[in-house]
Amino acid sequence: MLRDITLGQYYPVDSVLHRMDPRTKLFGTMAYIVSLFIADHLLAYVAATIFLVIAIRMSKVPVKFMVRGLKSVVVLLLISVSFNLFLTPGTPIFKIGFIQMTWEGVEFAAFMAIRLIYLVLGSTILTLTTTPNQLTDGLEKSLGFLGKVGVPVHEVSMMMSIALRFIPILIEETDKIMKAQMARGADFESGNLIQKAKAMVPLLVPLFISAFRRATDLAMAMEARCYRGGDGRTKMKPLRYEARDRMAYAFYLGYFVVIIAIKVLL
Amino acid sequence: MGIIRAVNLIFDYIRHDDEQDKDEINHALRGVSLDIEEGSFVAILGHNGSGKSTFAKLMNGILLPTDGTVYISNMKTSDEEHLWEVRKTAGMVFQNPDNQIIGNVVEEDVGFGPENIGVPTEEIWERVDKSLEAVGMTAYRLQSPNKLSGGQKQRVAIAGVMAMKPRCIVLDEPTAMLDPNGRREVIKTVQELNKQEGITVLLITHYMEEVIEADRVVVMDDGQIVMDGTPKEVFSRVSELKEYRLDVPQVTELADELKAAGMDLPDGILTIDELVDRLVPILKEERA
Numbered sequence: 001m002l003r004d005i006t007l008g009q010y011y012p013v014d015s016v017l018h019r020m021d022p023r024t025k026l027f028g029t030m031a032y033i034v035s036l037f038i039a040d041h042l043l044a045y046v047a048a049t050i051f052l053v054i055a056i057r058m059s060k061v062p063v064k065f066m067v068r069g070l071k072s073v074v075v076l077l078l079i080s081v082s083f084n085l086f087l088t089p090g091t092p093i094f095k096i097g098f099i100q101m102t103w104e105g106v107e108f109a110a111f112m113a114i115r116l117i118y119l120v121l122g123s124t125i126l127t128l129t130t131t132p133n134q135l136t137d138g139l140e141k142s143l144g145f146l147g148k149v150g151v152p153v154h155e156v157s158m159m160m161s162i163a164l165r166f167i168p169i170l171i172e173e174t175d176k177i178m179k180a181q182m183a184r185g186a187d188f189e190s191g192n193l194i195q196k197a198k199a200m201v202p203l204l205v206p207l208f209i210s211a212f213r214r215a216t217d218l219a220m221a222m223e224a225r226c227y228r229g230g231d232g233r234t235k236m237k238p239l240r241y242e243a244r245d246r247m248a249y250a251f252y253l254g255y256f257v258v259i260i261a262i263k264v265l266l
Numbered sequence: 267m268g269i270i271r272a273v274n275l276i277f278d279y280i281r282h283d284d285e286q287d288k289d290e291i292n293h294a295l296r297g298v299s300l301d302i303e304e305g306s307f308v309a310i311l312g313h314n315g316s317g318k319s320t321f322a323k324l325m326n327g328i329l330l331p332t333d334g335t336v337y338i339s340n341m342k343t344s345d346e347e348h349l350w351e352v353r354k355t356a357g358m359v360f361q362n363p364d365n366q367i368i369g370n371v372v373e374e375d376v377g378f379g380p381e382n383i384g385v386p387t388e389e390i391w392e393r394v395d396k397s398l399e400a401v402g403m404t405a406y407r408l409q410s411p412n413k414l415s416g417g418q419k420q421r422v423a424i425a426g427v428m429a430m431k432p433r434c435i436v437l438d439e440p441t442a443m444l445d446p447n448g449r450r451e452v453i454k455t456v457q458e459l460n461k462q463e464g465i466t467v468l469l470i471t472h473y474m475e476e477v478i479e480a481d482r483v484v485v486m487d488d489g490q491i492v493m494d495g496t497p498k499e500v501f502s503r504v505s506e507l508k509e510y511r512l513d514v515p516q517v518t519e520l521a522d523e524l525k526a527a528g529m530d531l532p533d534g535i536l537t538i539d540e541l542v543d544r545l546v547p548i549l550k551e552e553r554a
Contacts (some may be wrong), residue, residue, distance in 0.1 A: 132399050133370050168412045214365045220328055221366035224358040225379040225426065226350050236377035237392045 010131050016244055017061035017129040022138025028055075029126045031252050033231040035259045036115050042058075043260045045111070048118055056121075069124035070117060077116055084109035088158055136160045141239050147230075154230030162218070170211060174188045177206050267340070269434050270302040270325065270356070271465050275334035277320050277489075292322040294540060296335070296489040304405075304433065306469045309461045309477035312486035313511040320488070322438040322470045326356040326455055339433065355382060357427030361439045363419035372414070373398065373407040379430040390429075397428040400463065401455050409450055417448025434466035435459070442525070449473070472513045474501075480537045485510060502533030519543050 013019075017025070032051065039045055056066060070077075090104030130138070142156035146151045178188060181202065228237050275298040283289035294317045302308050317469040324336050325344040338356050341348040350488030357379075360366045371393050380390045392470040399402045401421040411419055413474050414491050420440050431460040437456065441449040453476050469476065470535040472529050474539045480502055483500045485493035493500050500508070514522070521535040521544075529548060 044374050084325065123365065131370075133374075138289075165368065167507060170366055186475055194450070214362075217360065217365035220323075221358075221360055222368060222378075224328060224353060224360075225328060225368075225430065226382040227378075228350070228382065232384045234381050234384050234386060236374060236381055236387065236394070238387055 005215070011061045011065055011128045013060045014128070017055065017059040017125070018242070020129075020248060021239055021241055021245045022130050022134040023034065023239060024241070024248050025124060025126050025130055025143045026135070026138050026142060028248060028252055031256060032122045033119055035256060036118055038259055038263055039115075040111070041262050041266050043266065044259055045114055047258050047262065052118055052121060056123050059125055059129050065128060066121055066124050069120055073116060073120050075111060079114065081109045081113050082113050132164050133161055136164075136246065137239060138239075146245055154233075166211075166214070169214075173210060174203065174207055177203055208231075267389040269304040270300070270468065271337040272298055272300045272321075272324070273335045273337070274299050275321070275324060275331045275336065276332035277317070277324065277329065277480075278332045279320075279495075280506045285325040293489055295331075298409075298440065298489070299334075300491065301527070302434075302466060302468065303467050304377045305456070305464045306481045308482045308484060309470070309480040310470045310486060311467065311472060311474070311477060311485045311500075312470075313472065315437065315488075316486040316510075317410070317489040318470050318486050319438055321467070322436050324351065325468065326335055326358050328358070328523060350383070352432055355432055356434045356436055356509050358429055358436065359420065359423050359427055359437045361431055363416050363423060363443065363444050366423050367411045367419060367426075370410060371407075372403065372411060373408050375411060376407075376421060376425045376429050379426055383430060385515075393431070394430040397425040400428055400459060401425045411511070415448060416444040417486050420448070420452045424452070424455060424459070428463075429464075434468065435469045435471070438470050439472070441471065441476065442467075472512070474513055474518075478515065485512065498534035500534075501536060 032048075035044075035051075036048060039048055056063065084101055085101055085105045085108075088102050088105035089257075090102035093101045093103060127135075131200070136157045140153055143151075143153050146198050178186075182188065186199065186202065188196065191199070241246075275295050276293075277295040279292040280501070281290040281292070284553065293536055296320060310318050310321065315478055320329065321356065324331055325342065325351050326338070327336075330344050336343045338352045338535055341352050341355070343349070343352050362392055366536050367375050367377050376394045376397055377390050380393050385393065394407075395404075398407055401424050403418065403421050403425060406414060406418065406422075411422060414422065419461070423440075424437075435456070440456075444452065456469065457479060459465050469480065471477065471554050478497050483489055483493070483495065485500060486509070492510060493506070500520045501514055505519065507514050513519075517534060517538050517540075518535055521531050521541050522533075525533075527533045531541075531548075
């Protein structure tokens with residue numbers, strides 16, 4: 001069971017969005033998030049909605065997977081909506097004691113909610129259509145310029161992808177150690193939160209030791225296969241922009257022009 | 267002159283105490299010389315602590331000898347400038363299958379080596395295709411290594427080494443963590459590579475069954491080479507092997523016991539068929 005764990009929330013289907021260059025998707029998500037913060041007119045939100053619907057359609061991911069991503073922000077959403085509802089000054093709709101609801105508040109709250117929901121949906125599309133590895137690759141390539149000012153971009157992305165590879169292995173190992181300790185009478189289930197946390201400590205020591213041992217082994221194996229950092233390295237799967245990526249960029253540009261136009265003109 | 271030449275290798279593990287003084291010196295190798303011919307299949311046997319794993323790590327410059335020299339196709343492993351060429355020529359497969367796979371997808375892992383040595387993209391794909399084919403893992407190329415069995419993971423690791431086009435593969439107890447099926451799978455793959463691609467194999471192990479088909483068997487004990495010969499020669503010295511805390515294959519042991527009990531059998535019987543062929547006439551004669 002633990003072996004089948006999927007990292008992130010990648011949804012494996014074959015769609016245009018899945019095949020798109022991760023850089024294009026990263027840039028698109030960023031542009032979309034920025035546009036949401038520029039937008040303050042109803043028409044701009046209509047444009048944002050159209051953008052989102054097109055993206056969801058193209059991703060071929062069932063909408064319920066998208067909505068699942070919203071669960072994590074429900075509390076945040078409720079808090080910000082109620083603050084906006086009740087604390088915005090303006091024309092009151094009704095007033096009970098010191099609590100009052102205003103028309104401006106309703107408008108504000110609605111926009112705020114839409115903004116948050118779209119923000120989460122937008123980034124969810126990115127993680128649903130891109131594997132963690134592609135994301136790492138995309139980040140490495142698009143942040144490559146940072147290498148010139150001494151940021152170890154290649155090294156960090158290599159570390160990220162190795163970490164991703166070892167998460168399932170370490171989870172399995174944790175499971176094994178837990179079972180071995182349970183067989184000798186360790187108790188991980190009873191007690192309050194603090195007691196449970198304390199019971200985890202003896203688990204961490206063997207886990208850390210084994211992780212370090214694995215790291216030494218892996219470093220040796222990598223060296224034996226001639227790994228010597230990012231210089232002079234070629235790529236088996238280099239990132240290349242295709243026609244669909246250029247079209248996507250054109251689409252982003254069009255979208256952004258519309259958003260700016262609405263902002264300036266209306 | 268062979269592809270691998272070890273000349274008078276000495277290797278000491280030095281443990282430091284708290285004050286960074288030399289605390290304890292452990293002599294892992296005490297003067298090992300070995301010459302391995304290109305295209306041959308050589309097995310190194312030895313009990314735990316015999317120095318065989320240290321020897322393996324000296325073969326591609328992961329460790330450098332305290333004294334003595336290793337030549338890989340006439341390049342010294344201790345020359346900094348030749349280090350990468352040495353590692354390209356002598357690939358290495360390790361014991362733990364999980365700790366040597368870097369990629370998140372099988373084919374990406376096989377491509378890791380060629381990527382490191384700067385092979386152009388198209389050629390990487392060719393090499394990956396060919397290597398996966400050679401170890402029979404093409405069907406699994408898009409899978410996550412976490413979903414493979416131990417034997418399959420080791421085959422992927424072998425493919426990863428093959429993709430660097432080495433002339434020689436050093437396998438450091440590649441089957442120690444596998445079940446019998448996985449063990450057979452890996453050994454068969456290695457044997458095929460040796461026969462079909464002509465790659466020199468240096469197999470380090472402590473399982474006797476794996477070395478029967480080798481061209482040459484070297485037995486190590488306490489940092490020294492104590493026996494060297496064909497499997498037949500080595501396994502005919504059953505009592506000597508036992509002194510080095512090594513087991514002989516079951517059939518060989520049985521033949522040896524029968525011989526000790528007075529049956530007319532030759533030394534160094536390695537397979538069941540061989541023993542049957544020898545036993546049948548003897549038993550027929552007795553019955554007559």
